[in-house]
Amino acid sequence: MKLRSPWLIRIVAWVMGGMLRLWLRTLRVHVRSADGRRHPPDPAAERFIYAFWHESLLAPAKIRTRAQIMISQSADGELIAQICHRLGIGVARGSSSRDGAQGLLDMLRDGSGQHLALTPDGPRGPRRRVQAGVVLLASCTGLPIVPVGVGYTRAWRARSWDRFAVPWPFSTVVGVLGEPIAVAGQVDRNGMEQTRVRVETMLCEATQAAECWARQLAGHKREGELASGSAVIGGAAARSCRPGASGSEITVRS
Amino acid sequence: MDRKELASTLLELLEEETGETYPDLDDATTLRDGLHLDSVDMVSLVLHVETRLNLPIDSAELQHVVTVGDLLNLLERKQATSDRQHAA
Numbered sequence: 140m141k142l143r144s145p146w147l148i149r150i151v152a153w154v155m156g157g158m159l160r161l162w163l164r165t166l167r168v169h170v171r172s173a174d175g176r177r178h179p180p181d182p183a184a185e186r187f188i189y190a191f192w193h194e195s196l197l198a199p200a201k202i203r204t205r206a207q208i209m210i211s212q213s214a215d216g217e218l219i220a221q222i223c224h225r226l227g228i229g230v231a232r233g234s235s236s237r238d239g240a241q242g243l244l245d246m247l248r249d250g251s252g253q254h255l256a257l258t259p260d261g262p263r264g265p266r267r268r269v270q271a272g273v274v275l276l277a278s279c280t281g282l283p284i285v286p287v288g289v290g291y292t293r294a295w296r297a298r299s300w301d302r303f304a305v306p307w308p309f310s311t312v313v314g315v316l317g318e319p320i321a322v323a324g325q326v327d328r329n330g331m332e333q334t335r336v337r338v339e340t341m342l343c344e345a346t347q348a349a350e351c352w353a354r355q356l357a358g359h360k361r362e363g364e365l366a367s368g369s370a371v372i373g374g375a376a377a378r379s380c381r382p383g384a385s386g387s388e389i390t391v392r393s
Numbered sequence: 394m395d396r397k398e399l400a401s402t403l404l405e406l407l408e409e410e411t412g413e414t415y416p417d418l419d420d421a422t423t424l425r426d427g428l429h430l431d432s433v434d435m436v437s438l439v440l441h442v443e444t445r446l447n448l449p450i451d452s453a454e455l456q457h458v459v460t461v462g463d464l465l466n467l468l469e470r471k472q473a474t475s476d477r478q479h480a481a
Contacts, residue, residue, distance in 0.1 A: 240432040240439065241455055243432055274433075331433075
């Protein structure tokens with residue numbers, strides 16, 4: 140059912156915002172960054188553009204920081220924008236399917252003092268394919284792009300174009316942040332396409348690492364639930380996709 | 394700068410931005426379907442127009458810009474406003 144009434148959207152957003160806060164408190168979060176820094180840093184000192192897949196749109200809500208995220212101008216986007224507002228996340232309206240230019244311009248001009256966050260395959264996909272807007276944003280702002288892969292030990296997956304993920308309560312969400320990607324100013328079309336491909340590749344790698352890490356954590360948890368501690372089930376497969384040893388790791392508890 | 398000069402400047406910026414030529418460009422040509430500009434192209438074009446013509450363009454002003462004619466109308470209005478402010 141599509142929500143159209145502005146008042147109904149506000150009411151639903153208020154209820155969902157409250158439920159979301161409670162649900163977020165049950166999640167355990169692990170984050171690992173390739174550059175060894177704690178992310179996100181204080182935006183007054185250093186700012187980034189965080190790029191993560193549309194299916195993991197809920198993931199950043201767990202980590203409170205000053206950030207602005209692009210949300211589509213559609214009615215669905217209005218509901219998400221209202222919820223983001225209640226979670227203290229800034230919003231720039233507009234997406235690549237409609238009014239994308241407005242949203243991009245707003246981010247370029249109003250994002251000062253905040254990190255920027257973008258789902259480069261949104262709002263309609265194709266799933267996990269980076270569109271050029273994130274590269275343009277980086278080129279114009281001078282902010283590096285940080286690819287963020289997200290994995291879940293347990294999550295519901297919607298039957299949507301992006302297989303939207305909703306982590307189970309009391310489950311673990313892991314984030315793997317790739318090396319920041321600097322984009323030259325005034326990049327030409329060839330350069331934009333090359334950078335787009337690079338961002339996509341690194342985002343896929345970060346996602347693969349995060350999903351592997353999550354499977355590993357889920358496997359260890361199941362192993363711990365078994366009565367016997369001698370056999371290691373799935374251990375070999377888990378060890379083969381261990382996230383990189385370098386970088387910093389933080390754990391966020393609710 | 395009159396409308397003809399604005400149109401000439403816009404055409405030059407369009408061709409620089411996209412690497413294509415537009416021999417049949419007219420006011421009725423739509424930006425998205427006619428010129429195949431996506432949101433990234435639009436933003437790049439707006440930024441270049443702002444720099445070249447020294448006319449800041451607010452994102453809200455783009456909401457009703459669908460055709461080349463709409464964009465030229467916007468630029469004419471902004472130029473007229475800018476000229477009045479300078480004259481005052």
